[in-house]
Amino acid sequence: MAVGPDRKDVVVSIYLAWALKHTLVGSVPLWDYLDPLRYEPGECRGWFSCNPAIGLALADDPRFRRGVNLFFHPGYPVSYREKAVPGVQVSLDRGATRAEVDIDFISGAFPVGLWNGHLGFGNSVVSGHMAAYLRKWGRLRLK
Numbered sequence: 001m002a003v004g005p006d007r008k009d010v011v012v013s014i015y016l017a018w019a020l021k022h023t024l025v026g027s028v029p030l031w032d033y034l035d036p037l038r039y040e041p042g043e044c045r046g047w048f049s050c051n052p053a054i055g056l057a058l059a060d061d062p063r064f065r066r067g068v069n070l071f072f073h074p075g076y077p078v079s080y081r082e083k084a085v086p087g088v089q090v091s092l093d094r095g096a097t098r099a100e101v102d103i104d105f106i107s108g109a110f111p112v113g114l115w116n117g118h119l120g121f122g123n124s125v126v127s128g129h130m131a132a133y134l135r136k137w138g139r140l141r142l143k
Contacts, residue, residue: 013039015126016046019103019137023088025057025064030088033057034099043124045102055080055096064090076100086132105129 016039020031034048058064058080067079069091076091076099085107091100102124126133 013046014140015133016044016101016103018140019044019088019133020101022137023082025054025061028057030054030090030101034101040102040124043102044126045100045124048099048101050092050097050099052096054090054099055092058090073100084136086129086136103133105132 013036017031017036020034021029023030025033033051033054035050037047037049039046055078059066063084064080064082067081069077069079073079073091076093078092078094078096079089080092081087081089081104086103086105089102089104091102092098103126105124105126105128
């Protein structure tokens with residue numbers, strides 16, 4: 001049976017949700033701060049409304065570093081990127097009420113991030129990085 005676009009989007013969103021449920025901010029799963037709005041077809045990327053406490057929680061967590069989105073992630077200037085690769089990047093609006101969240105499978109560290117593929121579409125596509133995904137977050141266990 002062929003997987004149509006709608007089914008593929010559901011699978012990708014499940015991979016993103018699984019990673020967010022298993023990425024802790026302090027002792028709380030990142031997922032607990034987020035309410036899904038929509039997902040990007042084919043990528044581990046989603047847009048969420050969020051609890052404004054997420055900004056303080058990410059700032060206090062040593063596993064994340066704060067940055068600024070200058071060109072990418074329009075409307076979401078505040079960035080918290082997990083230091084590990086693969087890792088979760090949470091981009092927030094100024095009020096920390098909306099978030100764009102994606103998984104970075106390729107390091108965005110400067111200057112190598114300018115030419116190693118981090119800025120391309122493939123950076124957040126789980127199918128091309130399944131082994132790295134499984135090493136970090138393990139297999140999906142659907143009940």
